[in-house]
Amino acid sequence: MLMAGLQKNSFIDYPGKISCVLFTTGCNFVCPYCHNADLARGEYPQRLGLDEITAFLRSRRGMLEGVVITGGEPTLHDWVVDLCKAIKSLNYPVKLDTNGSRPDVLDRLFQKELIDFVAMDIKAPLEVYGPFCRTPRIHETLTESIQLIMGSAPDYEFRTTCAAPFATRETIEAIARTIEGARCYVLQRFNRRAACLDPEFNRRQDPTIYEDEMKRFQTLAKPFVQRCIIR
Ligand code: SF4
Incomplete structure (x- = not known):
């Protein structure tokens, strides 16, 4: 089990908690707008073992309120189950970011009660x-x-990165229908300034969805879910 990296503090990755963020490498998706291209391609050096992670978490007891596991796609690695077990044994809540492509791994994590929060991208x-x-x-x-x-x-959110040409009124409403009744649907603003997995993505057209249109998306999605927020 080797992780690509550790961000020691984050105020935005785990809703309501000060967390650290662990990064896994490799992804089975090729989202053109992906901002973690090196991680997604598996080109980022893997250098952090479980002992270093648990030592860090022990040293931050009382300061950190949770641990986020993100990627790449963390569920591609079967060892993510052991990683969550080790983190939970130190009494930290765990949030997992996923593209949803490994329901078998999610099921194992839920059955063993190793996850407190899941954020799935749609x-x-x-x-x-x-x-x-x-x-x-x-x-x-x-x-x-x-x-x-x-x-x-136990808690979750579904998220859509709102970038043109993919996010439209029709696609956002269709996604909201698919997750009808969900606790939380997050419409994420796209950051045009960061590099993308497809280097041409930002150059072909302006992928930005401006604030007025984000609000229209929110209005369209709201009736289908318990809560719809723009982030
Ligand atoms: S955005 Fe997420 S799912 Fe898509 S390629 Fe990047 S890491 Fe993979």
Whole structure:
């Protein structure tokens, strides 16, 4: 088990908590707007072992309120279950960021009660995932993850990065329908200034969704979910 890195403090990655963030490498998706390109491609050096992570967490008792595991895609690594077990044994709440492509791993984590919060990205309506992922039958896999999360996660949110041309009024409403009844749906602003997995993504067209349109998205999604926020 080797992690790519550790961000020692974050006020934004775990809702309501001061957390640290652990980064895994490798991703099975190819989202053109991904801001963690080196991590997603698995090109970032892996250098942090479990002993170093647990030593750090012991030293931060009373200061940190939670641990975020992100990527890349953390569930690609079966050892994420052991990592969560080690973190929970130190009494830290765990938040997992995922693209939802490994419902089997999510299920194991829920059954063992090793996760406190899940944030699952939903890139597009599930039947049009082509620009993000070429895995066959991803629609069914993601549906399974959504159902698992809504049924078993102690707390959760679904998130969509709002970047043109993918985020439109139609796609946002379709996603909101798919997660009907969900506790929280987050519409994430796209940061145009950061580099993307597809280096041309920012240059082909302006991917920014401006504030007025973000608010329209929120109005469209709100009726389907318990809470819809812009972040
Ligand atoms: S945005 Fe997330 S799911 Fe997409 S390529 Fe990057 S790490 Fe993978």
